Amino acid sequence: MEYKFSEIEEQIKKFWSDKNIYRVGDAESGKPKYYVLDMFPYPSGAGLHVGHPLGYIASDIYSRYKRMKGFNVLHPMGYDSFGLPAEQYAIQTGQHPAITTEQNIKRFREQYDKMGFCFDWTREVKTSDAEFYKWTQWIFIQLFNSWYNNSTDKAENISSLEKIFTTEGNANVKAAHAEVKIFSADEWKKFSESEQQEILMQYRLAFLSEAYVNWCPALGTVLANDEVKDGVSERGGYPVERKLMKQWMLRITAYAERLLSGLNDLQWSESIKEAQRNWIGRSEGASAKFQIADSKLQIEVFTTRPDTIFGVTFLTLAPEHELINQITPDSHKKEVEEYVLYAKNRSERERMTEVKKITGVFTGAYAIHPFTGKQIPVWIGEYVLAGYGTGAVMGVPGHDSRDYGFAKHFNLEIIEVVSGGDISKEAFEGEGKNINSTFLDGLKTVDAKKKVIDEIEKNKIGERKINFKLRDAVFGRQRYWGEPIPIYYDEQNIPRVVDENDLPIRLPEVDKYLPTETGEPPLANAKNWKYKNKFEFEKTTMPGWAGSSWYLFRYMDPHNKNAFAGKDKLDYWKQVDFYIGGSEHATGHLMYFRFWTKFLKDLGLIDIEEPAKRLVNQGMIQGVSAKVFKNNFNFKTAPQSIAYKRFASKYITDSATIENIVDVFLCKDFVVNDSQKSSLPFLLSDINLPVDFADFTKYQFDIKAFYESGDNRAKNVLFIFIGGIFLNGKFFFDAGVNNYSFGFTAIPEKMSKSKYNVVNPDDIIEKYGADCFRMYEMFLGPVEMSKPWDTKGIDGVSRFLRKLWKLFYSDDGKWLVTNEAATNDELKILHKTIKKVEDDIEKLSYNTSVSAFMICVNELTDLKCHKAEVLKDLLLILSPFAPFTTEFLWQEMKQGGSIVTTNFPKVREELLVENSFEYPIAINGKTKTKITFALDKEISTIEKEVLDMEILKKYFEGRAPKKIIVVKGKMINVVV
RNA sequence: GCCCGGGUGGUGGAACUGGUAGACACGCAGGACUUAAAAUCCUGUCGCCCGAAACGGCGGUGCGGGUUCGAUUCCCGCCCCGGGCACCA
Structure with missing residues (x-):
């Protein structure tokens, strides 16, 4: 009988499905549980390529193995089915994203089945299912109804906060919150409903806030920090600008400390943990207030080096700093306004690419040094970020390289306060002993920090403070294909969450998926879409990562109608034991789903602090692209194209054919060949050709087959190779040449449809x-x-x-x-x-x-x-x-x-026990020969026998062996 | 610039905790079977040198040094590649 794999696969697939072999039970199985999870895929239209299954195969093997080892293994699969591509497609074609998504899912499913994965499909979930997003909305409501109590270090219901406000005001509340003024219980009671709600909003974990956001005009939406790469959108590569907008946000910063410390016990790769640590960016230091001269105003700065406070020679404010207007005297108004305007108009991208450029302006105001009483100038500089710390820094040019550059550029004083460097050349950022610092003199950096913070606190100048780089997450998207945010606006336009019994708030039908003419999100196109038929719904939708932040729990109990998952199921399955997926989610998904898990735990809904114990990042299987060279100018208009046409006319006399040429591709060898190169305008970039026509063993590309495949990119394109050209299906050769070869370069890169290097x-x-x-x-x-x-x-x-x-x-x-x-x-x-x-x-x-x-x-x-x-x-x-x-x-x-x-x-270990071992015998560490000894032989006997070996004598060269080392079952080394 | 990975034959990659470097596979070369091809099987395959062969010699894990009886593995300095972060006070 022959090995016919396709017949076998068909037969076995049927056998398994008849027996429901992959159905997974819960606690009643009586076995210990094991939860293996693959990261949620987005069902893209391109289907799976050979790179995707790498992780799936790995987790499938592990799941099958664990099952055979007696565990009840949960290994589910589903789809993160809300997302941009389906919506973009909908905008172009009018096809409802739900339909496209459904088709793509079907395709994915077929591919999964072919590969023999042991998923329990009865547990499949899709984030775009109302039965699923009902619970995404429900969790949002819980976030809205919660505040973070720093005293108990957990999220609590907002009602407990209201109670505190009514009894004692907010002065002693330790909470994660935005800027709020201090009020007493009496004041609270006198606030109007809308004022009260306004204040509560500053404490909620899901809140509406005016914030600088990454606005992407081309996509018409706001992006999260991790969705922006190098100043352009990660998806699509469109420019992104900073814009002040009212947005739904999640207060992830409340969890910064727990997100950081929780990393230590996780079995995750060091690189992912490190990426998260950097992203959270905890730094310890102190805040300090500087009094403005002849004013009641104070400027608060944050510093990680309070020990250098005697080296402060200026303050720098971010251009967005709110006190700028108030402290700037009339004499300097004009220059300051001009500078602020300049800085605001600089895009994030410009600021990033011109990091080394030093700009700034003197405000004309002076601050008073809290310890020396000296007057120091207050400057504005764009190197100070509005969003970090207090948006103001104390300039210590002697010990901070950016302050140093700034001071040099604007000729400001530089004082050395920590010895150990040479501040005439550069800032000394290391640790040392304090000098020129009155009461800190002679102290080591660590001790100086401690002492100065004590002094700062004693004199009420500031306090010990911990800062995080982590920003709150923007949660609203000006998009159609996402979960509607379950918020409506009441008569007074106060945002309220909908009643839990009214969930899910279904995504309404619209006839257009674009923003409205007035710039409102696509949901504003929905007709008669009102809460209780009279209140306006929130029009933004949730971002792509909403559903994936909690989906791991839904697999435990995917059909539950009364809860996101039943208590018994949550108690049994607990968390993911083994999570596998790409490392590109390091700071996005992996941060958010830890955050939501911690939040659900605070509410007492689940019993675990971390969603996934062990995380493995599968590598990427790259595609190998077939690259050839291409002109990088507009062939129709650029003068350089004339040279190519002249070249073609050597072979073709028909001028109409030549005039029709729209582009030119050059084979690799042609470009490498110097004499040919000099005769052509050398403005080249590379371009990918479909790998189906590329022979990677010979690096030859079949142009003829490419042309005959009907690909538009081959039409009226001049292909130049050594000794001839190819145009519209025909080869033309130099005299004496008749073998063509169109060489290409093979480059591994990300597998993608647009790069024509996808292997299915x-x-x-x-x-x-x-x-x-x-x-x-x-x-x-x-x-x-x-x-x-x-x-x-x-x-x-x-x-x-x-x-x-x-x-x-x-x-x-x-x-x-x-x-x-x-x-x-x-x-x-x-x-x-x-x-x-x-x-x-x-x-x-x-x-x-x-x-x-x-x-x-x-x-x-x-x-x-x-x-x-x-x-x-x-x-x-x-x-x-x-x-x-x-x-x-x-x-x-x-x-x-x-x-x-x-x-x-x-x-059966007993079968593996060896009773003898063939020892390698090395002279001075170099193996020379081998000899077999029984493993229970005395070491001293072995030593003796080895030294007597005739074959080794020649290596001793008459010298007596100095030493012999015998490692049982490993090796023998003789030193001479 | 900073932080994580990584660098081993022609190729993908092995090597437990410091103990025989190159497992396994591809490719290549030679051979067997066959009219032929495919398939299959056998032999060789890190480099150099001596040789008929050897259980001969020398070198060898990015580069330079060190620790050790012994280093791909540990330490110091450097180079290169991949990934992440990036004016974070």
Whole structure:
């Protein structure tokens, strides 16, 4: 019988689905639980490429393994199905995003099924399902109804805060909040309803706030910090500007400390933890208030180096600082206003690219140094950020490089207050001993910090303070395809949450997915969409990360109508034991879902502090692009194109054909060739050609096939190679040349449709089978590592599977398996492999387990072993990797049940005990020969025997060996 | 600039906690089978040197140094590649 993988896969797929083999029960299973989760995919229109399954295969193997080890394994899959691409498509075509999304999901599902993943599809969830987003909205309501109590260090219901306000005002409340004035209980009671709500809003965890946001005019929406890369939108690459807008926000900063300290106990990669630590950006220091001369105003600064306070020679304010107007004397108004205007008009992007440019202006005001009483000038500089600290810094040019640059540029005084550097050359930012600092003189930096903060607090100048870089998260999007925010505006225009019983607030139908003419979000297009038929709903929707911030809990109880998940289910499944996904989510999703988890815990809804114990980041499988060169000017208008046309006219006389040329592609070798290069205008960039026509072994691109495929990019395009050209299906050669070769360069880069380098797993599965595909992706290297996709080695895995098959069937199709008892050698091979594979799976070192299987099958083949006793265990340990083939053979062996639900075999350690070892014998650390000794042999006897060995004599060269080291079971080293 | 990874044959990659560097696979070369091809199987394959061969010699894990009986592994300095952050006071 031949190994026909496609037939086997079909048959086994049916077998599994008939038996509902992947259905997962809950606590009643009586087994310990294990939760394996893949990061939520966005169902894109392009389907899966070979890069996506890397993580899925890894988690699938782990899930199957854990199941065979006696765990009740939850391994679900679903879709993060709200998102931009479907909406963009809707804007272009008018097609409802729900329809596109549904089609894409169907495609994804087909692909998942082909790969044999053990997902329990009865637990599938989709964020765009009203049954799902009902609970996303519900959690938002809880956030709105909560405040963060710093005294108890948890979120509490807003009613407890109101109670405090009515009894004692807000002076002693320790809470995470925005700027609020201090009021007494009496004052609180006298506030109007709208004033009270305004104040409460400053405390809520979901709140409406005026804030500088990243506004992307091209997308017509606001982006979160992590959605902006290099001043442009991460998706689409459109410019982003800073804009003051009223926005729904989440007070993630309340959780900064817990998000930071929680990292320590997580089994996550160091790089992700580090990225989160940087993102949270905790710094310890002090705040200090500087009195403005001849004024009642004070400027508060934050510093991490309060020990350098005697080195302050100026203050710098951010251009957005609110006191600028009040402190600037008339004499300086004009210059200051001009500068502020200039700074405001500078986009984030400009400011970032011109980091080294020093700009600023003197306000004309002076501040009084709190310790020396000296007057110091107050400046404005754009190097100070409005959003961090207090938006003002104390300028210590001697010990801060930015202050140093600023002082040099504007000729301000520089004082050395910490010894150890040379401040005539550069700022000294290291630690040392204080000088020129009165009561701090002689103190080491650590002690000086402590002392000065004590003084600052004693004199009520300021206080010890901890600052975070982490910003509150913007939660509203001017978009259609997202969860409606469950807020309405009452008669007084006070924002209120809708009643929980009215959830879900369904996404209304609109006839246009674009913002309205007045600039309102798309939801404003909805007709008759009012809460209780009279109140205006909030028109923005939630961002892409809302649903994914809590989805892990929904899988535990996906159909629950009364809660986001039932208490019993939450108690049983607790949290994700093993989470796998891309590292690009380091500061986005992975931060938000930790935040929501902590919040739900504070409400007493769940019992865990962290959503995922262990996190593995799978590497990216890059596509290998076929790059050729292309002119980078407009071919129709640029004068350079004439040179190309002249070149083409060497071969083609018909001028109309030449005039029609719209572009030119050059083969790699042509560009590398100097004499050719000099005859052409050298303005080149590279462009990708579809990999389907590229031969990566010879680096040859088939232009003719490309042209004949009907691709528009090949039409009227002049292809130049060495010795000839290709135009519209025809080759033209130099005299004497008749072999064409269109060379390209192979570059690994991210796999993407736009780069024409996508490899579809369906094609690979069709050619080699799903098991082979799964094993090959694992065989490529460690899961965490990125690597270019390359089919070069896949034949090795394919050969392995056929070799395995041959242990069961002869070439002419006879069943070979016998019930003979296995020999010791055979059992040893088997159990060595079981042990190795078990260890490797735990470590996620799948590439080495695949080699172990290969070694095992090779050795059994050499021994002509066809014994059931050995083969059935081999099938079991291989089944997480190659589920189809192993299940098929399992059934052929009449073992009963399904291999999926059978237990993993136990290693028989006693078979692996060696009683002798072949020692490598090294002279001065270099291995020279080998000798076998019994393992229980006395070391002193070994030493003696080795030193007497005839073969070693020549290395001693007459010298007596100085020393001999014997490490039992490892090696022997003789020092001469 | 700062913070994380990483650098091993022609290629993907192995090597437990400091103990035989290059497992396994691809590719390549030679051979067997075949009319032929595919498939399959066998042999070799880090480099250099001697040789008929060797369980011969020398070198070798990005570079330079160090610790050690022994270093791909630990320490110091440097170079290169990938990723993240970036005027964060």
